[in-house]
Amino acid sequence: xxxxxxxxxxxxxxxxxxxxxxxxxxxxxxxxxxxxxxxxxxxxxxxxxxxxxxxxxxxxxxxxxxxxxxxxxxxxxxxxxxxxxxxxxxxxxxxxxxxxxxxxxxxxxxxxxxxxxxxxxxxxxxxxxxxxxxxxxxxxxxxxxxxxxxxxxxxxxxxxxxxxxxxxxxxxxxxxxxxxxxxxxxxxxxxxxxxxxxxxxxxxxxxxxxxxxxxxxxxxxxxxxxxxxxxxxxxxxxxxxxxxxxxxxxxxxxxxxxxxxxxxxxxxxxxxxxxxxxxxxxxxxxxxxxxxxxxxxxxxxxxxxxxxxxxxxxxxxxxxxxxxxxxxxxxxxxxxxxxxxxxxxxxxxxxxxxxxxxxxxxxxxxxxxxxxxxxxxxxxxxxxxxxxxxxxxxxxxxxxxxxxxxxxxxxxxxxxxxxxxxxxxxxxxxxxxxxxxxxxxxxxxxxxxxxxxxxxxxxxxxxxxxxxxxxxxxxxxxxxxxxxxxxxxxxxxxxxxxxxxxxxxxxxxxxxxxxxxxxxxxxxxxxx
Amino acid sequence: xxxxxxxxxxxxxxxxxxxxxxxxxxxxxxxxxxxxxxxxxxxxxxxxxxxxxxxxxxxxxxxxxxxxxxxxxxxxxxxxxxxxxxxxxxxxxxxxxxxxxxxxxxxxxxxxxxxxxxxxxxxxxxxxxxxxxxxxxxxxxxxxxxxxxxxxxxxxxxxxxxxxxxxxxxxxxxxxxxxxxxxxxxxxxxxxxxxxxxxxxxxxxxxxxxxxxxxxxxxxxxxxxxxxxxxxxxxxxxxxxxxxxxxxxxxxxxxxxxxxxxxxxxxxxxxxxxxxxxxxxxxxxxxxxxxxxxxxxxxxxxxxxxxxxxxxxxxxxxxxxxxxxxxxxxxxxxxxxxxxxxxxxxxxxxxxxxxxxxxxxxxxxxxxxxxxxxxxxxxxxxxxxxxxxxxxxxxxxxxxxxxxxxxxxxxxxxxxxxxxxxxx
Numbered sequence: 001x002x003x004x005x006x007x008x009x010x011x012x013x014x015x016x017x018x019x020x021x022x023x024x025x026x027x028x029x030x031x032x033x034x035x036x037x038x039x040x041x042x043x044x045x046x047x048x049x050x051x052x053x054x055x056x057x058x059x060x061x062x063x064x065x066x067x068x069x070x071x072x073x074x075x076x077x078x079x080x081x082x083x084x085x086x087x088x089x090x091x092x093x094x095x096x097x098x099x100x101x102x103x104x105x106x107x108x109x110x111x112x113x114x115x116x117x118x119x120x121x122x123x124x125x126x127x128x129x130x131x132x133x134x135x136x137x138x139x140x141x142x143x144x145x146x147x148x149x150x151x152x153x154x155x156x157x158x159x160x161x162x163x164x165x166x167x168x169x170x171x172x173x174x175x176x177x178x179x180x181x182x183x184x185x186x187x188x189x190x191x192x193x194x195x196x197x198x199x200x201x202x203x204x205x206x207x208x209x210x211x212x213x214x215x216x217x218x219x220x221x222x223x224x225x226x227x228x229x230x231x232x233x234x235x236x237x238x239x240x241x242x243x244x245x246x247x248x249x250x251x252x253x254x255x256x257x258x259x260x261x262x263x264x265x266x267x268x269x270x271x272x273x274x275x276x277x278x279x280x281x282x283x284x285x286x287x288x289x290x291x292x293x294x295x296x297x298x299x300x301x302x303x304x305x306x307x308x309x310x311x312x313x314x315x316x317x318x319x320x321x322x323x324x325x326x327x328x329x330x331x332x333x334x335x336x337x338x339x340x341x342x343x344x345x346x347x348x349x350x351x352x353x354x355x356x357x358x359x360x361x362x363x364x365x366x367x368x369x370x371x372x373x374x375x376x377x378x379x380x381x382x383x384x385x386x387x388x389x390x391x392x393x394x395x396x397x398x399x400x401x402x403x404x405x406x407x408x409x410x411x412x413x414x415x416x417x418x419x420x421x422x423x424x425x426x427x428x429x430x431x432x433x434x435x436x437x438x439x440x441x442x443x444x445x446x447x448x449x450x451x452x453x454x455x456x457x458x459x460x461x462x463x464x465x466x467x468x469x470x471x472x473x474x475x476x477x478x479x480x481x482x483x484x485x486x487x488x489x490x491x492x493x494x495x496x497x498x499x500x501x502x503x504x505x506x507x508x509x510x511x512x513x514x515x516x517x518x519x520x521x522x523x524x525x526x527x528x
Numbered sequence: 529x530x531x532x533x534x535x536x537x538x539x540x541x542x543x544x545x546x547x548x549x550x551x552x553x554x555x556x557x558x559x560x561x562x563x564x565x566x567x568x569x570x571x572x573x574x575x576x577x578x579x580x581x582x583x584x585x586x587x588x589x590x591x592x593x594x595x596x597x598x599x600x601x602x603x604x605x606x607x608x609x610x611x612x613x614x615x616x617x618x619x620x621x622x623x624x625x626x627x628x629x630x631x632x633x634x635x636x637x638x639x640x641x642x643x644x645x646x647x648x649x650x651x652x653x654x655x656x657x658x659x660x661x662x663x664x665x666x667x668x669x670x671x672x673x674x675x676x677x678x679x680x681x682x683x684x685x686x687x688x689x690x691x692x693x694x695x696x697x698x699x700x701x702x703x704x705x706x707x708x709x710x711x712x713x714x715x716x717x718x719x720x721x722x723x724x725x726x727x728x729x730x731x732x733x734x735x736x737x738x739x740x741x742x743x744x745x746x747x748x749x750x751x752x753x754x755x756x757x758x759x760x761x762x763x764x765x766x767x768x769x770x771x772x773x774x775x776x777x778x779x780x781x782x783x784x785x786x787x788x789x790x791x792x793x794x795x796x797x798x799x800x801x802x803x804x805x806x807x808x809x810x811x812x813x814x815x816x817x818x819x820x821x822x823x824x825x826x827x828x829x830x831x832x833x834x835x836x837x838x839x840x841x842x843x844x845x846x847x848x849x850x851x852x853x854x855x856x857x858x859x860x861x862x863x864x865x866x867x868x869x870x871x872x873x874x875x876x877x878x879x880x881x882x883x884x885x886x887x888x889x890x891x892x893x894x895x896x897x898x899x900x901x902x903x904x905x906x907x908x909x910x911x912x913x914x915x916x917x918x919x920x921x922x923x924x925x926x927x928x929x930x931x932x933x934x935x936x937x938x939x940x941x942x943x944x945x946x947x948x949x950x951x952x
Binding site: 332335336338339342343345346349350352353356357359360363364365366368369372373376496499500503504506507510511513514517518520521524525527528 | 762765766769770772773776777779780782783784786787790791793794896900903904907908911912914915918919921922925926928929932933
């Protein structure tokens with residue numbers, strides 16, 4: 001058990017930590033085009049087990065970081081297992097419990113609270129770029145850990161504007177910030193759903209080319225919106241609007257907590273500008289449209305005849321991981337969906353039962369028993385309410401979390417595809433260059449000096465392009481790497497905080513349940 | 529099916545319940561199972577002169593074989609202690625013969641135990657088998673365990689209702705002297721021969737009676753006694769209400785079960801074998817405990833009230849017979865023909881009716897008391913169980929929260945939770 005009290009778990013056997021100079025990765029979208037990055041196209045021999053943020057970051061080691069953590073760190077799970085001291089315990093509740101923590105989706109604190117203040121370090125090229133040993137991913141993560149953002153956004157007060165089929169819902173987007181790039185410390189604007197989609201469109205067009213993971217917005221829903229438009233105030237419309245509001249809020253929070261996206265002028269405009277021009281053509285980029293786009297890209301990639309020769313398996317492995325995880329989440333989401341439905345069913349059945357009990361209580365001729373049965377009916381009524389709240393928490397905390405991350409993983413896949421495209425462009429440019437060179441050679445032989453000049457110019461042009469594309473490809477590779485790591489950390493944090501929230505809501509339910517039944521007990525005892 | 533050696537979770541005994549379709553149940557040994565469920569009715573088995581229980585049962589395919597064990601000080605039995613194997617059909621035979629016995633017309637005959645119904649779990653097992661390919665190994669194992677728990681619940685239930693039936697008989701001053709009851713307890717051969725004979729004799733009579741019973745009562749035979757008039761109104765109303773409540777309670781417990789199943793699948797997918805599994809075990813246990821307490825209570829008294837209604841039907845019929853005999857006597861007097869027969873017939877009907885009324889009143893009064901006591905007992909137990917399970921679930925949730933949050937301070941977190949658990 002002593003091991004468990006270590007702040008930092010012992011070094012993992014499989015991990016190699018090249019203690020190299022910190023070759024920093026500046027902003028992925030830095031356009032300085034410094035040559036220091038060129039060499040990073042050579043394979044980075046980083047072991048898979050290195051994605052442990054735990055050891056260097058300031059945050060406490062996360063038991064639940066990645067799946068990989070478990071495969072390369074048997075010590076960690078045995079630590080956990082030794083904490084399954086439950087087996088020694090008389091309490092047979094835990095007797096069969098064995099703690100297999102290959103859960104890969106929990107992390108520490110919520111991402112809404114910035115851990116420490118301070119702008120993103122931009123001047124951290126402290127180490128000599130000459131140390132060309134592969135950038136340690138851990139060290140990349142250390143950089144990420146120092147980032148923090150003093151921007152807090154919230155989406156509130158949905159308000160229906162207009163009537164009939166042209167009606168829409170406007171949300172209040174409030175920002176609170178300490179960054180100087182905004183016009184003031186706190187401000188708010190009104191936005192509608194298509195505005196959010198428009199923001200996504202702009203961002204994805206620009207940023208995804210660099211390999212950024214742009215958070216996808218919530219999906220469009222014709223059915224849901226029509227109901228709201230038609231003006232029904234029924235609970236399902238209310239729930240729909242609430243669901244959308246919460247999703248939009250999470251979307252914005254993800255956008256602003258992304259260091260590169262926050263710098264984007266479109267984001268600032270979205271948050272600040274009073275009157276935003278209406279976004280058009282948002283159909284293609286929401287919901288089914290979005291998914292179609294991703295899949296089309298994947299198809300294009302698959303159709304590539306030249307297989308990318310990856311000397312570094314990181315990308316391949318990671319991509320596979322992402323796909324597997326998406327599968328798992330989809331499965332989980334289906335079960336949680338079923339859970340939500342069953343709980344709603346339980347609500348209904350409990351309410352119906354409560355009424356029936358009340359009737360029975362009325363029929364009963366023994367007074368004390370009659371009263372007890374009526375009390376039982378009341379308790380069951382309260383239980384119904386409890387179940388109702390639990391169903392909401394099942395849905396809003398658990399199910400939506402899963403749905404969000406399924407979409408996010410789609411976006412992650414998208415950025416891998418972008419990298420493939422960049423590689424493709426580079427390869428094509430190379431083969432074009434080759435052709436040009438061959439053409440030049442032919443011209444030399446055929447002795448046509450005037451055409452030769454043109455050929456030489458073309459070669460120079462294409463040489464430059466090849467260099468450019470190669471550089472782009474490397475850069476996008478770096479960005480993708482950084483983004484994926486950041487994403488994984490955020491995901492771990494998110495899952496952990498949400499699951500804790502979920503458990504806390506369950507805990508609260510249980511406490512209330514206990515109160516209800518404890519109040520009922522004396523009534524039952526009073527039957528004579 | 530694999531037979532896995534296991535221990536009773538309660539007492540670590542290895543004497544587990546006999547096989548269910550080839551698999552061994554993992555949870556409890558039979559003795560602990562029985563100590564976990566209290567009987568739905570009040571403790572009937574406290575008259576030492578005749579003690580009956582069902583200490584053991586075997587499930588072969590769908591047939592359940594009960595071991596009926598009797599301990600008695602009465603001289604009417606050949607031995608002071610003995611056991612016989614009995615099937616469900618034997619219980620039905622016993623019940624039917626008691627119902628058909630004229631002498632017992634004025635008594636509430638304890639309702640027959642329902643047929644063991646493994647349809648639910650069996651269907652689930654079938655579905656599980658079909659879906660095996662699509663699930664992970666963990667999921668499959670867990671669902672299988674849950675299924676075994678369900679079988680266990682059905683099994684527990686059926687043993688219990690059969691036992692209660694016998695205990696009701698043994699505690700009834702008149703019925704426990706019945707000759708057929710004695711045969712049932714003692715006869716060490718197969719009862720199937722007797723059963724067949726009985727069927728031929730009584731065949732559809734009982735069913736016919738039930739069919740026309742409602743008509744007799746409702747047709748408004750003029751009631752002469754206030755007590756019975758009130759009882760009639762009360763029982764008819766109460767019966768329909770309790771039938772409704774039973775159905776709704778069953779639906780509710782089914783929903784609980786579905787939720788428990790979902791938690792199993794969640795925990796299997798997440799590979800978090802600890803907390804969620806315990807959660808679902810408790811959730812599943814809640815569903816089955818609630819089922820045993822409330823639903824069974826309601827179901828049992830629904831049937832008991834039916835038996836009380838049957839008594840009222842018989843009495844109403846006797847009243848009708850009496851009134852008809854009066855009319856016949858008047859007719860005879862008018863015609864001056866067969867007067868002595870008519871008078872005698874009238875006297876017989878009157879006697880029968882009076883006897884039924886007298887014993888009926890006694891039965892119905894004690895029935896009331898019994899019902900109130902049973903409800904009290906079960907409502908208390910149900911509330912206590914709800915509280916207990918909620919506390920257990922809370923501590924599991926709390927533990928899990930601590931675990932996630934303080935992952936490097938597990939020792940500390942575990943310490944907290946240990947304390948909490950001990951408070952349950």
